[in-house]
Structures are given as C-alpha cells and as structure tokens.
Amino acid sequence: MRSSENGIESSKEISQSEENVINFLDSMDTYLILVDSLSSALRQGWFELASARQSMGASRVNSALFDLKSHHASTTLQVDEHEDIELPHFTLCKWASSDDPEKYSEEAKFQEDELLRNKSDSPRPQQRGATSHCSEYQERSAEIGGSPVKVDNHAERERFKSLSVFGALVSPKLRATQSSFEKALEIVVEISNVRSSLLRSYDQVHEELKNTK
Amino acid sequence: MYGFEAMTFNIHGGYLEAIVRGYRSGLLTAADYNNLCQCETLDDIKMHLSATEYGPYLQNEPSPLHTTTIVEKCTLKLVDEYKHMLTQATEPLSSFLEYIRYGHMIDNVVLIVTGTLHERDVQELLEKCHPLGMFDSIATLAVAQNMRELYRLVLVDTPLAPYFSECITSEDLDDMNIEIMRNTLYKAYLEDFYRFCQKLGGATSEIMSDLLAFEADRRAVNITINSIGTELTRDDRRKLYSNFGLLYPYGHEELAVCEDIDQVRGAMEKYPPYQSIFSKLSYGESQMLDKAFYEEEVKRLCLAFEQQFHYAVFFAYMRLREQEIRNLMWISECVAQNQKARVHDSVVFIF
Numbered sequence: 001m002r003s004s005e006n007g008i009e010s011s012k013e014i015s016q017s018e019e020n021v022i023n024f025l026d027s028m029d030t031y032l033i034l035v036d037s038l039s040s041a042l043r044q045g046w047f048e049l050a051s052a053r054q055s056m057g058a059s060r061v062n063s064a065l066f067d068l069k070s071h072h073a074s075t076t077l078q079v080d081e082h083e084d085i086e087l088p089h090f091t092l093c094k095w096a097s098s099d100d101p102e103k104y105s106e107e108a109k110f111q112e113d114e115l116l117r118n119k120s121d122s123p124r125p126q127q128r129g130a131t132s133h134c135s136e137y138q139e140r141s142a143e144i145g146g147s148p149v150k151v152d153n154h155a156e157r158e159r160f161k162s163l164s165v166f167g168a169l170v171s172p173k174l175r176a177t178q179s180s181f182e183k184a185l186e187i188v189v190e191i192s193n194v195r196s197s198l199l200r201s202y203d204q205v206h207e208e209l210k211n212t213k
Numbered sequence: 214m215y216g217f218e219a220m221t222f223n224i225h226g227g228y229l230e231a232i233v234r235g236y237r238s239g240l241l242t243a244a245d246y247n248n249l250c251q252c253e254t255l256d257d258i259k260m261h262l263s264a265t266e267y268g269p270y271l272q273n274e275p276s277p278l279h280t281t282t283i284v285e286k287c288t289l290k291l292v293d294e295y296k297h298m299l300t301q302a303t304e305p306l307s308s309f310l311e312y313i314r315y316g317h318m319i320d321n322v323v324l325i326v327t328g329t330l331h332e333r334d335v336q337e338l339l340e341k342c343h344p345l346g347m348f349d350s351i352a353t354l355a356v357a358q359n360m361r362e363l364y365r366l367v368l369v370d371t372p373l374a375p376y377f378s379e380c381i382t383s384e385d386l387d388d389m390n391i392e393i394m395r396n397t398l399y400k401a402y403l404e405d406f407y408r409f410c411q412k413l414g415g416a417t418s419e420i421m422s423d424l425l426a427f428e429a430d431r432r433a434v435n436i437t438i439n440s441i442g443t444e445l446t447r448d449d450r451r452k453l454y455s456n457f458g459l460l461y462p463y464g465h466e467e468l469a470v471c472e473d474i475d476q477v478r479g480a481m482e483k484y485p486p487y488q489s490i491f492s493k494l495s496y497g498e499s500q501m502l503d504k505a506f507y508e509e510e511v512k513r514l515c516l517a518f519e520q521q522f523h524y525a526v527f528f529a530y531m532r533l534r535e536q537e538i539r540n541l542m543w544i545s546e547c548v549a550q551n552q553k554a555r556v557h558d559s560v561v562f563i564f
Contacts, residue, residue, distance in 0.1 A: 043550070047550060047552050050543070050546040050547075051558070053542070054503070054539060054542065057320070058281075059324050059341065059342070064324070064333055064337050065324075065327055065333070066331065066333075067332070069331060069332050156442075160442075160443065160444075164388040165327075165388070167327070167388065167391070167392050168388045168389040168391070168392035168443060168445070169396070169436060169440050169443065169445065171438075171439055171503075172438065172439075172499055173500065
C-alpha cells in the first residue's frame with residue numbers, strides 16, 4: 001500500500017517535471033519564432049523606408065526632420081508586477097493621445113481585430129482644419145457605434161500625426177513603413193513576455209535537476 | 214521661326230549643346246547597372262563607379278562607405294556640370310538653366326522651415342539641403358513664424374518671390390500649411406516655367422511643353438494618392454493641381470474626388486498616354502506606380518536628344534542625371550540591406 005502511494009507520488013513528480021520541460025521547450029520554440037518574425041518585420045520596415053525615400057526624395061525623408069519639441073509619447077509600455085505572480089507582464093498601449101495621454105490610454109488597449117471590424121462603419125472626416133468638428137463627429141459616432149469607432153479614428157489620427165514630421169502628404173510607402181515598425185514593436189513586447197515565461201520555466205527545470213541530484 | 218533654329222542657334226548655344234551631349238554620353242548604361250547590381254558591398258560599388266565619371270568624386274572617400282556619401286558625391290558631380298554650363302550660358306539660356314534650380318530651392322525652403330518648426334539646428338538642416346537649391350539668405354528662413362514673415366524677411370529677394378502671392382497668409386506655420394505651401398509654390402513654379410518656355414517658342418517650346426505637362430500630371434496623381442485618407446479637402450486638393458497638362462481641367466475634376474487608388478486608375482485610364490502606365494499595375498496596388506512614371510519620364514527625356522538646336526536637352530540631361538543618382542541610391546540601399554533580390558523593383562534603365 002505504502003509502495004503504491006510512493007509510486008503514485010513519484011509518477012506525479014515525474015509528470016510535473018516533464019510538464020516543466022515541455023513548457024520550457026514550448027516557450028523556447030515560441031521565442032525563436034518571434035525573434036525570426038521580428039527580424040523579418042524590421043528588415044521589411046527598413047526596406048520600405050528606403051523605398052519611401054526613393055519615392056519622396058531624400059530631402060523629405062531624413063533624420064533632420066524628427067521633432068525635437070517635447071511631447072507625450074503616443075505609445076507606452078506598461079509593466080505589471082504583482083506580488084502573487086512572479087512573472088512581470090508587459091502591455092503595449094498604442095496610439096494614446098500625444099496631447100492627453102490619460103484620456104485614451106485605456107481605450108487604446110482594444111484588440112486590433114475589433115478596430116478593423118468597426119472600420120467600415122466609420123467614414124473618415126475630410127474637412128481640413130476642422131478638428132473641433134471632427135471630434136464632435138467622432139463623439140456622435142461613438143454614441144451610435146460604441147467606443148471602438150472612436151478609438152479607431154483616434155488611432156488613425158495619431159498615426160497621421162506621427163508621420164506628419166515628414167510632411168502632411170506622404171507616400172503610401174511611408175505609411176507601409178510605419179505599419180511594419182509598429183508590428184515590430186508589438187513583436188518586441190510579445191518577445192519580452194515570452195522570454196519572461198521562458199526564464200521562469202528554465203528556473204523550474206534547473207531547480208528540479210538540482211533536486212534530483 | 215520654327216524650323217530655322219539651325220541658322221542661329223549655334224551662335225550662342227552651340228558650344229553648350231555640344232557640352233551637354235558630351236555629358237549625356239557619360240550616363241551609366243545597362244551593363245554598368247548590371248555590374249552594380251551584383252556588388253556585395255558598398256566598397257564594391259565604389260570600385261565599379263571608379264571606372265565611370267564618378268570616379269574622381271569617390272576615390273578619396275574612406276571605408277566604410279555610407280549610402281548617403283555615395284549620393285552626396287554623385288550629386289556634387291551634377292552640380293559641377295550644371296555650374297559649368299550656367300557660367301558659360303547667355304540669355305535666354307541662362308534664365309532657362311536658372312529655372313531648373315527653382316524646384317530644388319522650394320524643397321530647401323520647406324526643409325529649413327519644417328526643421329525649424331521641429332526645433333532642429335539650422336546648421337544641421339543646411340547640410341541636408343540640395344546644393345542646386347542654395348541661395349544666400351537661406352539660413353535666415355529659421356526666424357520666420359508665418360508665411361508673411363517668410364516672404365517679407367527672406368524670400369522677397371529670391372527668384373521664388375513671385376510664387377508666393379498665392380500662399381501668403383498670417384497663419385502660423387504647421388505641418389499641413391507647410392505642405393500646402395510646398396505644393397502651391399511648386400504649382401506656381403511649373404506654370405511660370407511653362408509660360409517661359411512658350412515664350413521661347415520653336416522646338417524648345419514644343420518639347421518642354423510636353424515634358425512639363427507630364428510633370429504636372431504626375432504631380433497631380435501623386436498629390437491625389439498621398440492625400441487619400443488625410444484632412445485635405447477636395448477643394449484644397451484641386452487647388453494644388455497645375456493649370457496645364459493633359460489632365461487639365463477634366464482629369465483634375467475626377468482626381469479631386471477620388472477616395473482610393475482604383476478610382477485614380479479609373480480617372481487616368483481615360484487618357485491613352487497614362488493607360489499604358491496603369492496597365493502595368495494590378496488593382497489596388499500603387500507600389501510600382503513611381504517606377505512606371507519614372508520609366509515614362511526617362512523615355513520622354515531621351516527623346517529630347519533626338520532633335521537639335523533647342524534648350525530642352527539641358528533640362529533632359531539634368532533630369533536623367535537625377536534619375537541616375539536615384540538609381541545609385543536604390544542599388545546602394547539594396548546592397549547595404551542585403552536585399553539584392555529586390556534591386557530591380559526601382560532601378561530605371563536609361564539606355
């Protein structure tokens with residue numbers, strides 16, 4: 001009886017250690033795939049930037065045009081560290097308002113597919129210089145369609161604003177560059193989270209190996 | 214009288230026409246581009262270019278090279294050739310050659326104003342300016358707060374002064390106003406250049422009208438595509454189109470209301486010269502449009518050399534050299550980024 005109980009406990013320990021090894025290998029696999037994706041996204045982004053320079057001219061796309069005025073970051077990284085959870089969790093808050101970051105920081109966390117689903121229902125405002133009307137229009141649209149519509153228009157406005165350092169009318173190639181680097185940023189955050197879980201799995205496996213010795 | 218330029222052109226323009234045709238023979242050929250496209254490093258590119266007319270300009274550059282260095286030195290060669298022609302030219306050829314610079318001057322003005330708006334150092338901005346567009350008081354642009362001051366303090370004494378009448382306001386300069394200023398200035402410059410060429414008459418007028426009309430139409434298409442999804446209204450967009458060209462006025466009316474690339478295609482395909490350009494693109498695609506336009510432009514510029522005794526050869530030569538420099542920039546970027554498989558995406562062969 002005692003030997004069967006010991007047998008059950010040891011099989012539980014073995015399955016737990018195997019699970020930890022599998023978790024570690026899974027995390028490692030995900031990590032390597034993400035690193036490869038990051039490399040592709042960055043490569044694509046740099047290539048598209050060269051293509052945009054070719055299209056718009058070197059005088060319009062160069063580092064001398066970057067804005068050095070102090071302004072709020074439109075994209076921020078939040079690090080959640082809870083006492084009961086060892087792993088820190090990284091969250092990217094994209095396209096919060098560069099004028100008022102507190103106002104849109106929560107809404108900016110919505111999933112990309114929700115934004116895309118509501119995109120077709122929200123015609124873009126066309127009036128130049130009518131940003132006050134623009135925000136009223138968006139408020140009305142938000143009342144009808146809910147806050148994802150507002151976030152979508154806001155995210156597009158922030159994207160346009162960040163590209164406007166190169167001029168208000170930029171080539172679609174420059175916008176494609178922005179998308180590629182935006183995707184690379186998302187992958188970097190994902191890598192951070194996966195790496196965090198990878199290191200934890202590694203510690204667990206290492207601990208078990210030490211105990212078995 | 215048109216057709217009798219052979220009797221009088223060589224008196225004042227014969228030497229420089231011979232010079233520019235000599236310069237033209239120095240343009241890189243398809244064989245040169247094939248060699249360059251196979252380079253593994255930027256030093257290989259420098260080695261291949263040392264056997265061309267760019268050799269003396271690159272030979273003293275230390276390794277490791279940067280793509281901007283290659284472009285800068287190649288541009289210096291173009292500037293030297295331009296200055297040589299300008300110093301030898303008499304009226305009206307000297308005025309014609311000055312007109313070729315005004316586009317670069319507009320780009321430099323916008324670069325300085327935009328950079329100043331972004332609190333950049335003026336010296337840093339001056340280093341990025343195109344040498345063909347430099348003028349004496351360019352650094353003073355940094356003190357202007359709005360377009361009225363820009364004009365009053367600096368530009369009133371420059372050749373760009375007449376182009377400012379349509380865009381003088383007291384509004385503070387911001388990114389959209391600067392963009393509208395850029396396009397309004399360029400529109401006024403193109404129209405003025407067009408009128409000047411018409412006054413010259415003869416083969417110059419005929420060939421330059423075609424080249425400038427193509428430039429105006431291409432700008433209209435680019436403005437349309439770049440303004441899709443932005444705050445620029447239809448009326449503002451229409452105001453940026455030039456008042457000449459194949460697309461003026463009915464094509465402009467259609468382009469002004471376009472909301473996506475397919476509508477632009479629909480508007481442009483009604484014009485046979487542009488039908489061939491858009492037939493090379495698949496639906497919804499605009500990535501290869503630039504290359505298609507550059508190829509068409511190069512074809513027209515090369516045709517300018519088929520006729521003698523006119524000034525359009527000077528314009529054509531400058532534009533072909535600029536295309537060559539764009540090609541070299543693209544090849545250098547592809548080599549530097551290890552993207553040689555994509556090098557033919559944007560290289561436009563001249564011969």
